Structures are given as structure tokens and as C-alpha cells.
Amino acid sequence: MTIKKKIRLSNVLMVLIPILFTAIVIMMCINTSLGSYWHTLVSMYNDENGVQFAQSLMYNYQQELWDFNWVLCTEPDEDGQICQSAEMTSLGDAMERLGYRFMITKDGKQIYSNLSKEDIRIGREVAGEAIDYAKTLTASRYEVSVIKNTFWHGEKVFCITAIHPAKTDGKAVNYMQRYFLRYIFGIIAFFVLLTMVINGILSWWISKSILNPLKLLSFGTKEIREGNLDTKMQYDKKDEFGDVCRDFDEMRAYLKESVQQRLEDEKRRKNLITGISHDLRTPLTSISGYLDGLLDGIADTPEKRMRYLMAIKTRTGTMVNLVENLSEYSRLDRRFRYHMQVVDLKEYVHQYLEMEKADTEQQKTEIEFRCGKGSYLVRLDAKEFKRIFDNLSTNTVKYRCKETSRVLISMKLTLDGKWAEIVFQDDGPGVPEESLGKIFDSFYRVDDSRNKTEKGSGIGLAVVREIILGHGGQVWAENRGGLAVIIHLPLYTEDKGSK
Numbered sequence: 001m002t003i004k005k006k007i008r009l010s011n012v013l014m015v016l017i018p019i020l021f022t023a024i025v026i027m028m029c030i031n032t033s034l035g036s037y038w039h040t041l042v043s044m045y046n047d048e049n050g051v052q053f054a055q056s057l058m059y060n061y062q063q064e065l066w067d068f069n070w071v072l073c074t075e076p077d078e079d080g081q082i083c084q085s086a087e088m089t090s091l092g093d094a095m096e097r098l099g100y101r102f103m104i105t106k107d108g109k110q111i112y113s114n115l116s117k118e119d120i121r122i123g124r125e126v127a128g129e130a131i132d133y134a135k136t137l138t139a140s141r142y143e144v145s146v147i148k149n150t151f152w153h154g155e156k157v158f159c160i161t162a163i164h165p166a167k168t169d170g171k172a173v174n175y176m177q178r179y180f181l182r183y184i185f186g187i188i189a190f191f192v193l194l195t196m197v198i199n200g201i202l203s204w205w206i207s208k209s210i211l212n213p214l215k216l217l218s219f220g221t222k223e224i225r226e227g228n229l230d231t232k233m234q235y236d237k238k239d240e241f242g243d244v245c246r247d248f249d250e251m252r253a254y255l256k257e258s259v260q261q262r263l264e265d266e267k268r269r270k271n272l273i274t275g276i277s278h279d280l281r282t283p284l285t286s287i288s289g290y291l292d293g294l295l296d297g298i299a300d301t302p303e304k305r306m307r308y309l310m311a312i313k314t315r316t317g318t319m320v321n322l323v324e325n326l327s328e329y330s331r332l333d334r335r336f337r338y339h340m341q342v343v344d345l346k347e348y349v350h351q352y353l354e355m356e357k358a359d360t361e362q363q364k365t366e367i368e369f370r371c372g373k374g375s376y377l378v379r380l381d382a383k384e385f386k387r388i389f390d391n392l393s394t395n396t397v398k399y400r401c402k403e404t405s406r407v408l409i410s411m412k413l414t415l416d417g418k419w420a421e422i423v424f425q426d427d428g429p430g431v432p433e434e435s436l437g438k439i440f441d442s443f444y445r446v447d448d449s450r451n452k453t454e455k456g457s458g459i460g461l462a463v464v465r466e467i468i469l470g471h472g473g474q475v476w477a478e479n480r481g482g483l484a485v486i487i488h489l490p491l492y493t494e495d496k497g498s499k
Helices: 003-030 035-044 048-072 086-097 117-125 174-227 240-295 304-334 345-355 357-362 380-398 460-470
Strands: 101-105 109-113 137-141 144-153 156-164 341-344 365-369 377-382 405-413 417-424 474-479 483-490
Touching: 003 109, 003 117, 003 377, 035 137, 048 086, 048 137, 048 144, 048 156, 117 144, 117 156, 137 156, 156 357, 156 377, 240 304, 341 345, 345 357, 345 365, 345 377, 345 417, 357 365, 365 380, 377 380, 377 483, 380 405, 380 417, 380 460, 380 483, 460 483
Parallel strands: 365 405
Antiparallel strands: 101 109, 101 156, 137 144, 144 156, 341 377, 405 417, 417 483, 474 483
């Protein structure tokens, strides 16, 4: 059964079941000792010979007599009878159906009558002489009833006398059965009909509010199954289904991001394999060539053999460095967990330069450090962050065009006060502008002059980027009379931690 049918059925049963059980309880009460109260109530409203109903009809007839006859027809017609309106005729017919015939007098003169002499005789037997002079009279004996009412219209006196003779007797009128129960059943029927109409409207409204988002969700799942992750849920209502649709849309966006990330990771893996193959092929080919020279006796002197062996050692060292860089890059690329601690970045850089002073002098590199006053508190992994400066210094030495290198390390706060900015700038040849955004990709080399395994594998700056991203920072490169690497690290605050 569909949700729409369930809603309609539940709404109907919600009304009909209480009504059914109430009716069952009432019937049980009537058929038990409590039923005596019901029969008493029915007897109370039993109208023998329809006297009460006839009195009501006579009163309404009187109203019509006033409103119609003495306004529009002030005098009887040629036959001495009053004018009869359609309503008066209908009331007279209703009294006849009850078994009553009646007579109307005006100032003691008869102006309308459908009574027979026998009817008058029977009435006199019950009411006696009072039928002639009484102003108001109600008398019954057995199956005969006499009703007389006197009305005044200005100075005129009108009298309506109705007689229910035995020979025209019908069934007794019971107001409980004839009117009260009829109205009750009518109200119940109207209530059920109204319930069905309202149920239909509400069921349509509720089912629409449920089925429409379900259709959207079904459509969305089909689109995702077919690989389309760009279809958004067009449902903005602030209800439970709105929350579900928004969660579904967030899931779709997350899946799309995951797929894109997977494709990017796959592309990076392919590039990594291609780069590894390329970078290993060159030294291996060189080593194989030198080994063939040794085996074939080309290196026929001790000096040549030593030169060949030194070349093999150099190529082997290059392969060892490549494997170490690959291991470091793979380790960081697997969501490496950093051991963060709060440090003063300015003091950290000072200590690093002091420890590496001997190596920088040996590599013929001069490093100048400029920094403003105050502290630069950041959260970082001191051991891993050291690789950033190591790799940047190594790149400077590898790709310089002069015998010596000059490096400027500057540090300052950004204008918004949320980041510490470090600039590592050398005096090398720099890189073409179109390559600035790619130098942090693994195995990327700018040109043929740098496309040599002896100089670099193209992984050093990729490692730098991974470490910076792992610290929640940003990194990019610019040409400033040499290659300048700009690093942003979020500052640490005691109240909110790392921003």
C-alpha cells in the first residue's frame, strides 16, 4: 500500500472507529438495564394524536394568516373564504396528514372550515360546550383530540379549532424518533461527509508534502547511480524532509569531492609512477653502461676503473636520495599525524640557522634573516618543519648559476593579523611565470636544464607543500629577482587555539 493510501485510510479510520465503537456502546446500553432510561426518554417525547405537533402547525398557520391574508386580502372572497397562500395550504395539508381538520373564525364568523358535522359532534363529546366559548382549549380522550387557540389582530378576534376524530386516527407522533433522531442522523451523515471531504483535502496536502521530496530523493539517487553528481536537491522548505534533502545534498557534494579527490590521487599516482620510472631509468642506464665498460675491459687502466667506480657510486647515491625522498613524500601523503607544539617561529628559525651554519658555509651559501619585534606563536612539528628549510636550501644550491648563493629569509604578520608570513628568497635564475603554479607538483621540472636526475627529482617542493598543508598553512612561489617561496602559517591564540 502506498503512503498516500495509508494516509487516507488512517484519517478515515481515525474518525470512523470512534464512531463505530460509540454506536456499539450505545446499542449495548439500550439492550441492557440502561435501556430503560432510553425507553423512558422515548415515552416522554411521545405525542399522542400529534397534539403538540398540531399546535406548532396551528401557530405557524396563524403567522401566515397574519402576514398574508390580512395584509394582501383584507376581505374574504366571494364564497366567504379567506385567501390561501401556498404556505398556508402546505400547513393545512400537514395537519390533515396528522388526522386533523380545522375551522377558522373571525369575530365569531366562520371564514374557513374543512370540518364535517360528524367531526364537530365528536369534538363536542370530548370538549363539551367549552368548544364554543373557551379561548384556549386542549382536550383528548382515547383517540380523539380537540385543540382551540384564540388570536387577536388589532381589535379583531380569530379562532382556530382543530379536531382529530377517531376514524382518521394515525400513528402517534414521537418527537424523539421523528425529529431528534432524524436531526442526529443528519448531523452524523453531514459529519461523515465533511470528514471525507476534509480527509481528501488533507490527505492530498500531506501526501504531496511527503511524496514530492521522496520523488526528489529518488531522482537524486538515480542520478548518483548513473554517475551524475551535479544534480542538486531543489527543496528549500524548512521541515524534516528539508533537513533530509539538505543532508542528501551534502552527501552528494561530499561524494563529488571524494570522487574528484580520488581522480586527483589516481592522477598523482600515475605521475608518481611515471616520475619514478623516469628518474630511476637514467641512473640505472648510466650504472649499466659503466658496468659494461668494466666487464668489457674498456676501463683498462686503474685510473679508468676508479673513475668508472666513482661514477657508479655517484649514480647509486642519486638513487638512494631519490628513494628517500619518495619514502618521505609517500609518508606525508598518507595523512601523516604531526606532533604539534606551540613554538615561537622567530626563535625556531634562529636556532635552525645556528645549527646549520657550518653546512651553509660549506655549501657557499649566505643566509640573512629579517624579522620584526615581538613573538610569532604557531603550532608546528619541529622535526618535520625542519625539512622545509632543508629542501628549500638544497634547491637553492642545486639550481644556482653562480658559485655562491645569497638567501633572504623574512618574517612578518599579515594585515589581518591571523597569519605569520615567511618568505624564503634566493638569487637564482627563478622559474618562468607559467610554471610558478606547478613547481610544487611531484616530479615537475621547469625545463631541460633542470630535467636532470643529478640535479633533482622534483619531489623536494612537493614535500614542502605537504608539510605546509599538514600544518594548516598555505604556500606559493613568486619571482623576486630569484625564486621566492611564500609560506603562511596560522597564528596561535590562547583563547581559541590555532586559527
